Amino acid sequence: xxxxxxxxxxxxxxxxxxxxxxxxxxxxxxxxxxxxxxxxxxxxxxxxxxxxxxxxxxxxxxxxxxxxxxxxxxxxxxxxxxxxxxxxxxxxxxxxxxxxxxxxxxxxxxxxxxxxxxxxxxxxxxxxxxxxxxxxxxxxxxxxxxxxxxxxxxxxxxxxxxxxxxxxxxxxxxxxxxxxxxxxxxxxxxxxxxxxxxxxxxxxxxxxxxxxxxxxxxxxxxxxxxxxxxxxxxxxxxxxxxxxxxxxxxxxxxxxxxxxxxxxxxxxxxxxxxxxxxxxxxxxxxxxxxxxxxxxxxxxxxxxxxxxxxxxxxxxxxxxxxxxxxxxxxxxxxxxxxxxxxxxxxxxxxxxxxxxxxxxxxxxxxxxxxxxxxxxxxxxxxxxxxxxxxxxxxxxxxxxxxxxxxxxxxxxxxxxxxxxxx
Numbered sequence: 001x002x003x004x005x006x007x008x009x010x011x012x013x014x015x016x017x018x019x020x021x022x023x024x025x026x027x028x029x030x031x032x033x034x035x036x037x038x039x040x041x042x043x044x045x046x047x048x049x050x051x052x053x054x055x056x057x058x059x060x061x062x063x064x065x066x067x068x069x070x071x072x073x074x075x076x077x078x079x080x081x082x083x084x085x086x087x088x089x090x091x092x093x094x095x096x097x098x099x100x101x102x103x104x105x106x107x108x109x110x111x112x113x114x115x116x117x118x119x120x121x122x123x124x125x126x127x128x129x130x131x132x133x134x135x136x137x138x139x140x141x142x143x144x145x146x147x148x149x150x151x152x153x154x155x156x157x158x159x160x161x162x163x164x165x166x167x168x169x170x171x172x173x174x175x176x177x178x179x180x181x182x183x184x185x186x187x188x189x190x191x192x193x194x195x196x197x198x199x200x201x202x203x204x205x206x207x208x209x210x211x212x213x214x215x216x217x218x219x220x221x222x223x224x225x226x227x228x229x230x231x232x233x234x235x236x237x238x239x240x241x242x243x244x245x246x247x248x249x250x251x252x253x254x255x256x257x258x259x260x261x262x263x264x265x266x267x268x269x270x271x272x273x274x275x276x277x278x279x280x281x282x283x284x285x286x287x288x289x290x291x292x293x294x295x296x297x298x299x300x301x302x303x304x305x306x307x308x309x310x311x312x313x314x315x316x317x318x319x320x321x322x323x324x325x326x327x328x329x330x331x332x333x334x335x336x337x338x339x340x341x342x343x344x345x346x347x348x349x350x351x352x353x354x355x356x357x358x359x360x361x362x363x364x365x366x367x368x369x370x371x372x373x374x375x376x377x378x379x380x381x382x383x384x385x386x387x388x389x390x391x392x393x394x395x396x397x398x399x400x401x402x403x404x405x406x407x408x409x410x411x412x413x414x415x416x417x418x419x420x421x422x
Contacts, residue, residue, distance in 0.1 A: 122362065125355055130375050132352035134382045137210050139345035140202070141387070146333050149322045150202035151315040153342070157198065158308035160346030161353075165301040177298040184306075187299075190282045191306035195314070197275035198307075200268045207265030208258070210383035211391070211399070214376045215254045216269035218402045219247055221369065221409045223277045243409040250402025257395040280360065280368075296361035300354050369413070373406040 143153060169176045179187075204213045222244050228234040255261060294302075321327075328335045360368050380399065384391060391399075 126371055129355045130378050132348045136348035137379055138386055139341045141205055141210050143342050143345055144206040146338055148206050149319050150206055151319045152322050153202050154199045155311040155315040157346045157349045158311050161304040161350035162308045164350055174297055191303045193275050193279045194303055195307045195311045197272050200272035203268035204265045207262040209260040209389045211380045211389050212258050213269050214380050215399045218406050219251050220273050220277055223273045239412050243412050246401050246405030250398045253398030254395050257392050259390050296357045300357040370410040377403050
């Protein structure tokens with residue numbers, strides 16, 4: 001067998017090249033494995049001065065054969081093709097080699113072809129997210145009106161999620177994670193924030209109308225900027241700060257004219273804004289940490305199970321056991337109807353949050369914020385129609401101004417990286 005430094009004039013190498021040419025008279029029709037072989041050889045390999053100039057490519061190439069890197073024989077092209085035909089064939093070969101390289105690196109799918117299915121997938125996920133969120137807020141409000149115990153309801157919702165997660169792992173629908181104690185320690189603060197955020201949300205939903213809770217929760221961008229300044233040292237632009245003015249002003253205007261206004265419901269929604277924004281920041285950092293090797297589903301699953309384990313003793317110490325048939329019957333509550341609504345609320349709660357986490361792993365935080373603000377508008381409209389919540393024109397105007405400010409904030413945050421790149 002010849003070495004890689006075999007001379008170009010070797011007759012045996014020429015005959016082997018002719019054998020390749022007979023098996024494949026036109027290089028563009030070579031199998032994909034052979035085309036990749038052309039581009040897989042680095043240009044630093046010695047070729048003993050034997051190089052085949054590809055027209056328009058600007059870089060030399062060599063034909064890899066068993067005996068080493070060999071020049072492309074002139075008789076590779078059929079007789080009568082001429083210089084123009086050879087140049088055209090070389091150009092087609094260069095195009096084939098260029099197409100083969102990204103196919104090997106990117107999975108063989110052009111970016112445009114992969115973009116349409118991805119857009120449809122994201123659109124379907126957003127639609128499911130919105131629908132589950134609407135049903136969760138409606139059923140959850142009905143349960144909280146009958147049983148005003150936010151700690152108990154939150155624990156029940158985490159228990160429902162833990163049931164579905166355990167079922168998913170037992171049926172091997174998703175691989176079970178293998179985490180170290182250090183990784184569990186990193187997830188513990190995130191699970192605690194998750195518990196507090198949902199407790200505060202349920203406290204607010206139990207005290208005020210669903211539409212008002214989500215109007216207050218439109219102030220999430222305000223807390224996002226505040227946390228970025230305090231903990232990340234980021235300085236927002238004047239335009240971003242200006243977009244916060246309609247958010248705050250709209251919430252204040254809606255609060256002043258809200259029929260169901262309650263200070264506990266107001267500050268609980270504010271606290272949920274703070275905790276949920278902290279949770280989103282920490283979650284994004286964990287998803288981006290390759291060392292932890294956690295995907296979005298397992299991150300949310302472990303966090304939900306840990307949240308259930310944390311919320312159960314908190315519920316027992318504050319509210320005790322309230323969700324018992326004897327207590328519900330003595331309170332004049334239809335046990336069967338309440339259990340069905342609580343089960344539906346817990347199911348929608350788990351799956352809408354899982355879809356939200358999956359979206360957070362697939363899109364940017366800014367895009368997630370935009371879709372979240374639109375989701376809030378959909379939930380507000382749906383809850384007003386279902387519960388027939390009385391809303392004055394000024395209250396509706398304040399809600400609209402706040403949501404418009406959220407949208408403006410999202411657009412300004414999206415435009416900021418583009419300005420830096422330019």
